[in-house]
Each structure stands twice: as structure tokens, then as C-alpha cells.
Amino acid sequence: MKKGLLTLVFGLSSLFLSAQTLLKGVVTSTTGENIIGANIVLLGTYDGTSSDLNGEFNFSTTETGKQVLQITYIGCDTLSLPVELRGQPLEFKFKLKETVNELNAVTIVSGVFEASDTKKSVVLKSVDIALTAGAVADITGAMLTLPGTTRNPETGQLLVRGGAAYETRTLMDGLYVQNAYNSTTANMPARNRFSPFLFKGMMFSSGGYSAEYGQALSSALILNTTDVVGQNTTGIQLLSVGGGLSQQKRWENSSLSVSGTYSNLSPYFKLIKQNFDWKQAPTSGNAELSFKTKTSQTGIFKFYATGSSNGFNMNVAIAGDESQKMPLKLSGENLYTNASYRDIVFKDWTLFVGSAYSWNRDKIRQNFDLNTLQQSAQTRFSLSHSLSEQVKLKFGAEHIWSLFDEKYTEGQTFTTLHPDNYLAAFAETDLSFNDKWLARVGIRAEHSSLLHKGNVAPRLSTAYILRKGEQIALSFGQFYQTPEHTQMRRSTAVGFEQADHYILTYQKQAEGYVFRVEGYYKKYHNLLKTTGELPNNTGYGYARGVDLFWRDSKSIKNGDYYISYSFLDTERNYRDFPVQAMPYFAAKHNAAIVYKHWIHKLSTMLSATYAFQSGRPYNDPNTTQFNGSRTPVYQDLSVTVSYITNIKDNFTVLYLAANNVPGFRQVSGYRFSNTPDASGQYLGSPIVPPAKRFIFLGLIMTIGEKFEKNQGNNDDI
Known part of the structure; x- marks a missing residue:
């Protein structure tokens, strides 16, 4: 119902476009x-496959011109071959x-789930994100099916291992x-701004992440965009909630x-009963531009820009009295640009330089x-170099200038400027002691002019292969973050918030199976505590638990499923909490089952x-125990159907999605009145x-392209 819905069906079309060049062969030792x-795989594209029982492979691609064909296998050197299609x-x-000594033979897996189109040993593919019902x-919605996450339907944001939403940071390239x-x-739930089809790889770190990144107490969602991709196409989207051109x-x-x-959701709201009293249904508009160019055989420059606006107007019921309502109006504007090289x-050093600018206004x-x-x-650079087969070094630095400017008016105006x-x-x-044991040692130093404070954060991860496809890993790290600006309205004379992570992982992986x-x-x-005169x-607080993950893409022909479960025990005493307690955004048990099936x-x-x-x-407030009550259990069963066909020889995708099909009652919490009624109860x-x-419901047509019936296969899911 927002930009992500409009880009979904357009992105699906890229998975099935008609073939132009056939690549086949055999892979041996x-x-x-x-x-x-x-x-x-063809680097920077969704085109590729895996070798079969005879080591043979074949796949078709619509790519043309000079490309790079990459062949990878655990325990072997990666082979990259320039080809012309x-x-x-x-x-x-x-x-x-x-x-x-290939690092892919033993990898740091503690706290990390990776979705990639170019790596053999990843847990998910990028297309998994798009096709998750x-x-x-x-x-974010797809990441919430992974272990370590907690669903907060009222926000739609990513919460990880007992951490609040602000403790997770998103990075793009x-x-x-x-x-x-x-x-x-x-x-009111929000959506992630970006389409999954922008990215060739996504790494979701639920803790213990690299010293390369900071300013996140709990988690990092690292998104890597595709390289030079695609062909000349024109796309038209006709959807139940709007439309688009590309x-x-x-x-x-x-x-x-x-x-x-x-x-514009107005027509949809007239057909589907809503729980809210809308005066103006949500509307949104978005424009996006992406340019990529290969500067050399090994170099690439990327530029991305997006601008959007959204808003709505509604009457909100007063807490404890649904008959009393007050108006609420929102308008938001956003601009984001990102450039990297x-x-x-120097022969064998990898250089990365990049800059990004963000502007966002909410009323x-x-x-x-x-x-x-x-x-x-932001400006950022890094350099990496393999000193030997056993030692790899990476270092870098970044600067972020930021401004938080808030004006609150209710009779008089209060201004917060940070x-x-x-x-x-x-x-x-990265230290490779032998073919079974790898360690990563890092350190990060930070300073904030707003807080007038700095910190030094050590990070350590190590992994050991027990036998083929089976390893254990251990991670430790200290992580710091500037407190939220909304909690520092009265004073910025505070310090960084801190979290220490300890993670132990066991993972077993075979062809078509993953257990973790x-x-x-x-x-x-x-x-930060805000109960005093000044913050x-x-x-303080803690979070501890166990996460389980099982994936099977082999047992069911053309089928693929995974099961995740998380147990979480967490309490904290922060902000306006009177005592240490389990925070409102946490849940002790979380589970998900995801299944995908291609019907050829x-x-x-x-x-x-x-x-x-x-x-x-x-x-x-009617009880004496703080945060002592519990909402009903949350359940959801969602389905999607994607049908691929041709309309007048033009490639077409028909897409239908339905969330919460059984109509489970989903309660995220309760709002209580500020004063008791005549009987002394807070409603x-x-x-x-x-x-x-x-x-x-959506329809996407790619003019000039045609779907070939024999194109879809199990690799597409």
C-alpha cells in the first residue's frame, strides 16, 4: 500500500524475463x-544456477555485452571469467x-544472517526477501521471520534480541x-523505504557485528546494491492501490x-472495512534514480537518489473512550542520496570511498x-589488503554531520536543536590460523561533538570447523550509541549508551539444508533515564536467549521452507521505568514458518x-506491578500468489497477497486514560x-519482453 508494494511486482518481472543467451558447461576439481x-552467476545480476550431480550446469540470461561470470564453491578459489554475451x-x-586458506571455508557466522545472490553458503537469497508472504x-517484514526478532505490528520496525527499534541501524553500500x-x-506501522530488488546482498546482524560499523546497540542491517545490471526495458504497474512507471x-x-x-488508499478503504476513522486515506509519491558505471575491470561507481512524500488525516479515539476523538494529520517528506566508488x-589494495546525504521533514x-x-x-573511506594468505587487514574512517531540529507548539513553542x-x-x-580456524580482531574509536565524549570499542569473533559443513563460532564486542534526540530535549550533558555482546553459534550446512x-x-x-530533573x-538492563533456525530447500521438489524460533529473557530500567522490568516491545517466544513453491x-x-x-x-495502571500485564498471543497466516504469463506477447506478472487470512485478533498493547472514572478505574x-x-492485487507489464514457459525453475525461489 506504499512504495514497496508498487516496486514489488516490477521487481518480480526481472526474475523471469525471456532468455537471449544460453550458458552451459561443467565444473570439476x-x-x-x-x-x-x-x-x-553473472556478477551483479539475478542470473545463475548450481552445478548438478554430474557437475554440469546451464542457464539463460537476457544480459548482453561484457559481463563477468563467477564460479564459487566452499573450500575452493573463486574463479571469475570475463565473457561477452x-x-x-x-x-x-x-x-x-x-x-x-580460503576464508569462505570457515566464516564468521555469529549473529549474522546473510542474503546474497553471489555466495554459495548464505542462508537466504535476496529474492527470498521479496517473495516472503x-x-x-x-x-523489514521479511527479516521479522528470522530468529532473534520481535514483531511490533504497531510500528512495523525491526527489533532485535530485546533491543528497541532505535538500536538497529540500516546501511546502504x-x-x-x-x-x-x-x-x-x-x-501506525511503517515500511522500509527500499525495494529488495535494489540489492544483490543483505546482511542482517543480530549482534556482534564488525568494527567497521557503529552507532547501533543491538543490530545492523547492511544492504549492498547491485552492480551494472539489466537491459533496455519499460515497465507499467497497475495496482489496487496506485500505479507506477519505470x-x-x-x-x-x-x-x-x-x-x-x-x-492512494481511498478506493481500497471504501471496499475493506477499517478500524480507524480516516478523513483522508494515506497517500504517497516516490521518484527514484540509479546510475552505475564500470570505471575499469575492477572499479565501479554507483549513484542512487530517491525522494518521497506521504501523508494522511484521521480522527484518533481518546484513550479509554472510543466515542471521543481528536483530529490527527501527518505529512512527511524525504530525500536520500548515496554515491560510492x-x-x-596500488596493485592489491581494495579502496572504498562514499558519501551520503539525508533530509527528512515530518509535520x-x-x-x-x-x-x-x-x-x-556522511563521508567514509576504507582500505583492505591481504598481507598474506593467513592475514587480511582492513581499516577506515568516517565523518557524519547531523542536525536534529524540532519545534513543538502548544500555546507556546519549545525548540530542540542538536x-x-x-x-x-x-x-x-582476519587471522586464518589453519584451514579450520579463523579469528577476526577489531577495534573502533568514536567521538561525538554533541555529547563532548568519545569511546573505544573492541570486537572479537572466531570460528572453527568441526567437520565439513559444520562449525562453531564465538563473538564478543562492545557497542556504543548516541541516545535518541527526543530523550535529550532537556539536556545533552549525557554520554553514550553501551551494550556488551556475547554470542555462541553452532551451524551445520549441507546441500539444500541449514541448521543453526x-x-x-x-x-x-x-x-538514558529521564525520571529526574535532567536525563x-x-x-541498565540485560537480554539473553536462544535462537533456532532450520531450512530445507531439497526435500520437496520445487519447494523451499524454513522454520525459526526464538526464546528471549530481557529486562531493563531506563527512561521513565520506575523499576527494572521487561520492556513493552519484547516477547518471550517468537516463531515463524515460511514456505515457497514453484508450480511449473x-x-x-x-x-x-x-x-x-x-x-x-x-x-x-489498575494493577500494582509495572508492565505486569500481557497482551493476547499474536498470530498471522499470510499467503501470496504470483502468476507469470504474456498479454499480447508482453511479459506480465499478476500478483495477489493477503495478510492475516484467518482474521486473527492482533492486539499490540493498550492505551489507558490519564484519569480514573467514578469507580476509580482507568479505562x-x-x-x-x-x-x-x-x-x-497488482499487475506489471514489461513491454517488448516475453515470458518463455520453460523459464521458471526451483532456482527462482
């Missing part, structure tokens, strides 16, 4: 043995050399995304994509006026997701979604 399950079949014979192409979600208000132009070494979308310099009107302007400008210059530097070394269990302990220090860093004869993709979550805490109102169900 240097001793002549067939290699089963080697990964063969002209529409004629190409045949290859590859021999992969085994290497005992219930997410409707929202990156290594650069900070200031406002990762669209503008919204309390108890144009993509491809040259030999460059590509340019532009798109625009618009959504990567190349090999909220109720019985008050709240105007919030946020800006940030300018900050944040400086950070890091160094990290992870235990963790997180200790919070110096959290201070006397808050019908050219149809089916996907279903079931999610369960135990009750979350809320504070009932409460449940916090529920805007509607019991959400149904979305």
Missing part, C-alpha cells in the same frame, strides 16, 4: 572429480583449485541511512534506471503542532508464512492494526 553444487550459446569447462516486499522507514505516527537503459559498461510511483589500487498536527527536521551528511559532528575510525584483522542454534547474552550499561546515564505447469509461485508470538508486556483501549486483513 583439479583432479577431475565432478563438483556438485558449485555456484555459477551476443545471443549465441556459450560452453565452458571450469576446474576449481582447492585452497586450505506477509512482508509484501518489505525488507556501507553508508548510513538516517530515516530507513517512511514517515508515520504512534501506532524505465531502464543499459549501455556496455553503464546502466541508468528511473522510476516513479503513486499510491570501489576499485583495486504532525493534533491539539499541538510538531515539526521535525533531520539532516545528515547539531553533531561524529567521527569514527576502525581497524580490523545460537545462544547470546547482552548486557546494557549507561542507558542521565544511570539506566501453471507458471505460478506460491508462498505462505505463519507467525506466532507470545504476549507482550504492557502497564495497566483502556486496545491497540490494533488499521484493518483485520490486508489484500493487495
Whole structure:
């Protein structure tokens, strides 16, 4: 119902476009043995496959011109071969050399789930994010099916291992995304701003992440955009909530994509009953531009820009009295740009330089006026170099200028103005002791001009292979973050908040199967307390638990499923908490089952997701225990159907998504009146979604392209 819905069906079309060039061949070892399950891909695209039982492979692509074909396999050197695609079949014979010091043979897995289109040993693929039922192409919605996360339907944001939403940071090509979600208000779910089809890889770190990144107490969501991709296409989207246009132009070494979308939920709300009293249904508009060019055989420059606006107007029920309402109006505007350059310099050093700029303005009107302007400008560089087969070094630095400018008016005006210059530097070394044992040692130093304070944060991770496809890993790290600006309105004379992570992971992986269990302990220090006259860093807390993950993409022909479960025990005393207690955004038990199935004869993709979550805490003023009450359990069963066909020889995708099909009652908490009634009771109102169900229907047509019936296969899911 927002930009992500409009880009979803357009992105799906890229998975099935008609073939132009056939690539086939065989992959063997240097001793002549067939290699089963080697990964063969065209870099920067979704095109590729895996070698079969005979080491053979074949796939078709619509790419043209000069490309790079990459072959990877665990325990072997990666092979990259320049190819030129002209529409004629190409045949290859590859021999992969085994290497005992290849870092891919043993990898740091503690706290990390990775989605990638170019790595063999990843847990998910990028397309998994797009096709997860219930997410409707929202990156965050898909991540919430992974272990370690907690669903907060009233916010739509990513919460990890007992951490609040602000404790997770999103990065795009290594650069900070200031406002990762669209503008919204309390108890109205938001969506991630970006389409999953922008990215060739996504790394979700639920803790213990690299010293390369900072300013996140709990988690980092690291998004890496595709390289030069695609061909000349024009896309038209006709959707139940709006529409869009897109144009993509491809040259030999460059590509340019532009798109625009618009959504208006008014017609939809007239058909589907809503729980909210809308005066003006949500509307949004978005424009996007992406340019990429290969500067050399090893270098690439990327530029991305997006601008959007959204808003709504509604009557909000007063807490405890649904018959009394007050108006609430929101308007939001956002601009984000990102530019980066990567190349090999000085023969064997990898250089990365990048910059990003964010601008976001939100206006909220109720019985008050709240105007919030946020800006940030970042520059960043890093250098990495393999000193030997056993030692790899990476170091870098970044500067972020940011401004938080808030004006609150209710009779009189209160202004909060927070300018900050944040400086950070890091160094990290990968040490390969042998073919089974790898360690990563890092350190990060930071300073904030707003807080007038700095910190030094050590990080350590190590992994050991027990046997083929089976390893254990251990991570420790200290992580710091500047407190939220809204909690420092009265004073900025505070320090960084801190969390210490301890993570132990066991993972077993075979062709088509992944099993993973992870235990963790997180200790919070110096959290902000706001119960005194001025805020201070006397808050504290902990989070501990166990995460389980199982994936099977082999047992069911053309089927793929995974199961995740998390147990969480967490308490904290921060902000206005009178005592240490489990926070309202946490749940003790979380589980999800995700299934995808490709029906070849019908050219149809089916996907279903079931999610369960135990009750979350809320504070009932009619009881004596703080946060002692619990919401009902949360359940959701969502399905999607994607049908691929041609309309007048033009490639077409029909997409249907339905969330919460059984109509489970989903309560995220309760709002209570500020004063008791005549009997001394505080009346409460449940916090529920805007509607019991959400149904979305879309059609995308790519003019000039044609779907070939034999194109879809199990690799597409």
C-alpha cells in the first residue's frame, strides 16, 4: 500500500524475463572429480544456477555485452571469467583449485544472517526477501521471520534480541541511512523505504557485528546494491492501490534506471472495512534514480537518489473512550542520496570511498503542532589488503554531520536543536590460523561533538570447523550509541549508551539444508533515564536467549521452507521505568514458518508464512506491578500468489497477497486514560492494526519482453 508494494511486482518481472543467451558447461576439481553444487552467476545480476550431480550446469540470461561470470564453491578459489554475451550459446569447462586458506571455508557466522545472490553458503537469497508472504516486499517484514526478532505490528520496525527499534541501524553500500522507514505516527506501522530488488546482498546482524560499523546497540542491517545490471526495458504497474512507471537503459559498461510511483488508499478503504476513522486515506509519491558505471575491470561507481512524500488525516479515539476523538494529520517528506566508488589500487589494495546525504521533514498536527527536521551528511573511506594468505587487514574512517531540529507548539513553542559532528575510525584483522580456524580482531574509536565524549570499542569473533559443513563460532564486542534526540530535549550533558555482546553459534550446512542454534547474552550499561530533573546515564538492563533456525530447500521438489524460533529473557530500567522490568516491545517466544513453491505447469509461485508470538508486556495502571500485564498471543497466516504469463506477447506478472487470512485478533498493547472514572478505574483501549486483513492485487507489464514457459525453475525461489 506504499512504495514497496508498487516496486514489488516490477521487481518480480526481472526474475523471469525471456532468455537471449544460453550458458552451459561443467565444473570439476583439479583432479577431475565432478563438483556438485558449485555456484555459477553473472556478477551483479539475478542470473545463475548450481552445478548438478554430474557437475554440469546451464542457464539463460537476457544480459548482453561484457559481463563477468563467477564460479564459487566452499573450500575452493573463486574463479571469475570475463565473457561477452551476443545471443549465441556459450560452453565452458571450469576446474576449481582447492585452497586450505580460503576464508569462505570457515566464516564468521555469529549473529549474522546473510542474503546474497553471489555466495554459495548464505542462508537466504535476496529474492527470498521479496517473495516472503506477509512482508509484501518489505525488507523489514521479511527479516521479522528470522530468529532473534520481535514483531511490533504497531510500528512495523525491526527489533532485535530485546533491543528497541532505535538500536538497529540500516546501511546502504556501507553508508548510513538516517530515516530507513517512511514517515508515520504512534501506532501506525511503517515500511522500509527500499525495494529488495535494489540489492544483490543483505546482511542482517543480530549482534556482534564488525568494527567497521557503529552507532547501533543491538543490530545492523547492511544492504549492498547491485552492480551494472539489466537491459533496455519499460515497465507499467497497475495496482489496487496506485500505479507506477519505470524505465531502464543499459549501455556496455553503464546502466541508468528511473522510476516513479503513486499510491492512494481511498478506493481500497471504501471496499475493506477499517478500524480507524480516516478523513483522508494515506497517500504517497516516490521518484527514484540509479546510475552505475564500470570505471575499469575492477572499479565501479554507483549513484542512487530517491525522494518521497506521504501523508494522511484521521480522527484518533481518546484513550479509554472510543466515542471521543481528536483530529490527527501527518505529512512527511524525504530525500536520500548515496554515491560510492570501489576499485583495486596500488596493485592489491581494495579502496572504498562514499558519501551520503539525508533530509527528512515530518509535520504532525493534533491539539499541538510538531515539526521535525533531520539532516545528515556522511563521508567514509576504507582500505583492505591481504598481507598474506593467513592475514587480511582492513581499516577506515568516517565523518557524519547531523542536525536534529524540532519545534513543538502548544500555546507556546519549545525548540530542540542538536547539531553533531561524529567521527569514527576502525581497524580490523582476519587471522586464518589453519584451514579450520579463523579469528577476526577489531577495534573502533568514536567521538561525538554533541555529547563532548568519545569511546573505544573492541570486537572479537572466531570460528572453527568441526567437520565439513559444520562449525562453531564465538563473538564478543562492545557497542556504543548516541541516545535518541527526543530523550535529550532537556539536556545533552549525557554520554553514550553501551551494550556488551556475547554470542555462541553452532551451524551445520549441507546441500539444500541449514541448521543453526545460537545462544547470546547482552548486557546494557549507561542507558538514558529521564525520571529526574535532567536525563542521565544511570539506566541498565540485560537480554539473553536462544535462537533456532532450520531450512530445507531439497526435500520437496520445487519447494523451499524454513522454520525459526526464538526464546528471549530481557529486562531493563531506563527512561521513565520506575523499576527494572521487561520492556513493552519484547516477547518471550517468537516463531515463524515460511514456505515457497514453484508450480511449473501453471507458471505460478506460491508462498505462505505463519507467525506466532507470545504476549507482550504492557502497564495497566489498575494493577500494582509495572508492565505486569500481557497482551493476547499474536498470530498471522499470510499467503501470496504470483502468476507469470504474456498479454499480447508482453511479459506480465499478476500478483495477489493477503495478510492475516484467518482474521486473527492482533492486539499490540493498550492505551489507558490519564484519569480514573467514578469507580476509580482507568479505562483502556486496545491497540490494533488499521484493518483485520490486508489484500493487495497488482499487475506489471514489461513491454517488448516475453515470458518463455520453460523459464521458471526451483532456482527462482
